[in-house]
Amino acid sequence: MQETAVGASKKPKKPLSHRRVILRRLYKNPQVIVGGSIILMFILVAVFASFIAPFDPYEQVMGRRLQEPCSEHIMGTDWLGRDLFSRLIYGTRVSISISLSATAIGAAAGILIGLMSGYYGKALDTIIMGIINIMMALPAIILALTLITILGTSTRNIIIAIAIFAIPTFARVTRGSVLGVKKLEYVDAARALGASDARIIFKHILPNISAPLIIQSTIYVASAVLIIAALSFLGMGVQPPTPEWGGILDGGREFFARASHIMIFPGLFILFLVVSINLLGDGLRDALEPKQTK
């Protein structure tokens, strides 16, 4: 009795909340810091592309075609005499906006499907998982390629195709996590208090399985960036003259013996963005799921 009284008067150190613990772990994680900073830089580049790019990315000057990097054009020019650096800067916009929106749409749909499948189980689960298994039997790039052929090549359709491909992965991860928590006591408690299914799913289950979903989303953005580039490479991606990294790289294929810079720089941009996203993903995994990795 006395002890508690003394403790209360001394104002004991407030225990860190769960959120504070995780934030602290994130700040201390070098992968999160490095990956996050590079991503932030890319986002700033995308937003302020028009201020950073020294030239108009669409302006063709025939007199300066296939120039090697020099002081004026720090990354050289392409086959139509456009400034490569400016095109890559603007390309950041395309890659980041498509990969983020496709991941957001696909993740939302996949998570919803996974929640339903995992929570309600039974026949619904069997049917949904059957469809997901079938979708997963088709290679991503072929699925995306076919979808874009059906829908037509436009930025919107590329987003749709990449989003659809995201659904099986997210549905699976979500379903697995739901199965892990739905038998736990707090779910029973919520149900005993008369909570509706919707409330249990979105207020009780979803917040508790957010860690794997956040990690999965991060990793998926990285694959989306790679798929966008691969689609361009196969001629089914963002159409020219829009500056897109994969498209620029593909265009440079024809000139790779004479002007290899057209091929090298876009690849480096893709590599840096994807490495930083994967670093962030690794860091998040260490911070949010400390038991699973070391």
Next chain:
Amino acid sequence: MIVFIIRKLLQTIPVLLGVTLLVFLMLHLIPGDPAVIMAGEAASPAQIEQMRENLGLNDPLPTQYFRFIWGVVQGDLGSTIRGDRPVVDEIFEVRFGNTIQLAVMATAVSVLIGLAVGIVSATRKYSIADTLLMLFALIGLSMPTFWFGMLLMTFFAVNLGWLPTSGWGTWQQMIMPIAMLGITGSAIIARMTRASLLDVLNQDYIRTAYAKGLPERKVIYRHALRNALIPVITVVGLQFGGLLAGAVITESVFAINGVGRMIVQSILTRDFPLAQGGIMVIAFIFVVVNTIVDVLYRVANRRIDVT
């Protein structure tokens, strides 16, 4: 065990049927009338109508699907739109062999490199070697594969002139495509092996093995690795599927006459039967390999239960 294998095999049937339905429906949604393509742009409406009738395109979709399935069961995938050549011949005469060779050899390379890197990294945790190797793995994982292939080509074929730029058949032609797929693929196996091995090395029975004075080699290769490899089996299986898909890109980079490049070309030229057949073959292999992996995983896990 046999019951498990039979159950697994039975489970593949609905998946394979689903795959045929999905592929069939997707390719029917692609705009473009096969009859018009076959009859040629100059054909009269009557000729086109005749062609539709001959191809059975006027039948209801379910009828067309069942005819297609009946064909698949008998090993008949129809004939190509242009050459009027059986799709089965088109796929299996040359292309299938090339793609399988590429995928198998690339898987072997990625498993060898991946395991070696993973073991070195895990046993020298946080050393300079580990940091560097994991940095390489991260880069390998994050690289657009076609870009890596193009860099290889620029360097070894164009600048040095050591290797031919394209094709498939001679060992010189095989080096770069296998390197491109195998090296990028090894990244994920290396990371998985390291994580899995570190997990196992933390367990009590490893401490026991060290405590009873076993040399490190023996502890790692006899005790730790056996258990650490179990999750890796699954990754290797997925990897093989990934490499089949990756073959689509690799074959395009190096102009290899394989199923992957055939699928891309047939989609672009609206050769529906060929695309359908190609996608189906790839999906079938993928499902079969995953079933084998599931069985192997079970076998590996069982051994642990017993001993």
